[in-house]
Amino acid sequence: MTDSAPTTALEGAYDRAATLVDGLSPGQLEASTPCAGWDVRATLNHTLGAARMFTLANEGRSAGEDAGELVGDDPRAALAEVAAANLASWRRPGSFDGERSFPFGTFPASAAALMNLSEVIVHTWDIGVALGVDVPIDPAVGEMLYEFYRQVPLDGPRAHGAFAAEIEVGADADATDHLLALLGRRPR
Numbered sequence: 001m002t003d004s005a006p007t008t009a010l011e012g013a014y015d016r017a018a019t020l021v022d023g024l025s026p027g028q029l030e031a032s033t034p035c036a037g038w039d040v041r042a043t044l045n046h047t048l049g050a051a052r053m054f055t056l057a058n059e060g061r062s063a064g065e066d067a068g069e070l071v072g073d074d075p076r077a078a079l080a081e082v083a084a085a086n087l088a089s090w091r092r093p094g095s096f097d098g099e100r101s102f103p104f105g106t107f108p109a110s111a112a113a114l115m116n117l118s119e120v121i122v123h124t125w126d127i128g129v130a131l132g133v134d135v136p137i138d139p140a141v142g143e144m145l146y147e148f149y150r151q152v153p154l155d156g157p158r159a160h161g162a163f164a165a166e167i168e169v170g171a172d173a174d175a176t177d178h179l180l181a182l183l184g185r186r187p188r
Contacts, residue, residue, distance in 0.1 A: 006113040007090045009141045013120040014083040016135060017047075020127055021075040029071070031130040034185050035123075036164065040130050044071050047123040048078060051086040054116040057100040058089035064103050086116070104157070114148045121145065122183055134188070142176030149182055158184075 021044065029041040038046065049067035056063040071078050089095060090113060100112040107115070121137055128135030157163050164184025169177050177187035 005144065006110075006117050007087065009138065009144070010090065010113075010117045010120060011087055012138065013117060013124060013141075014079070014087065017120060017124040017127075018076060018079055018083070020124060020131070020133060020135060021079055024075050028131055029075070033126040033130040035126055036161075040127050041071055043123050043126050043130070044075060044079070045069060047119055048082045050119040051082045051116065053102065054100075054112060054119075055082075055086045055089040057102060057112065058092070058095055058109075062101065062103075090116075104162075111148070114145060117141070118145050118149070118183075122180070122185070125180065126185070129188070137176045137179075139174065139176060142174065142179050146175040146179035146182065149179060154182070 024040065029039065029044075031040050032038075033040060033043045035043050035046075045068070046065065048070040050065045052067050052070070053063045053065050070082065096109045096113065098109055099106050100109055102112075121141060125135050125137060154163055154166075158165065166184060167181040167186050169181040169187060173181070173187065180187045
């Protein structure tokens with residue numbers, strides 16, 4: 001994996017997220033997502049808060065995933081602002097050097113980039129499910145993230161509610177479906 005692969009994938013993920021949230025109605029913001037107890041607004045707030053956390057970590061600062069209400073009255077503008085800062089933080093020289101510390105642990109920058117990418121990819125997929133919109137995940141990105149997460153011990157995050165229990169999928173499922181299932185989602 002080159003340093004640019006997660007950043008390029010993250011840019012594409014934000015583009016798909018922007019298309020999805022463009023013009024969301026207040027009623028759609030209240031639609032239930034596959035994330036237990038979260039509607040579209042809560043899922044989007046979490047995604048923006050996590051992106052903000054990764055941005056601050058790249059700047060050597062600390063923050064938790066919960067940044068409060070970030071969506072406001074204009075979800076697209078909120079996403080654009082957070083995405084621009086997040087992408088810029090991964091494009092700086094040396095952004096893939098060293099480690100990043102978060103409330104849930106310290107990781108190599110390359111692992112943090114994949115976690116950042118997965119937050120946007122998977123939660124955009126969650127919002128798509130809530131809205132009844134198919135949000136395909138690029139197969140190469142699904143493979144990259146699945147290869148990463150299948151090496152990560154997930155029992156701790158599951159115990160704290162970060163991920164639901166793994167869903168079983170058939171052996172013939174592709175890497176993207178395996179990724180979603182591993183992270184507690186039922187692939188479509």
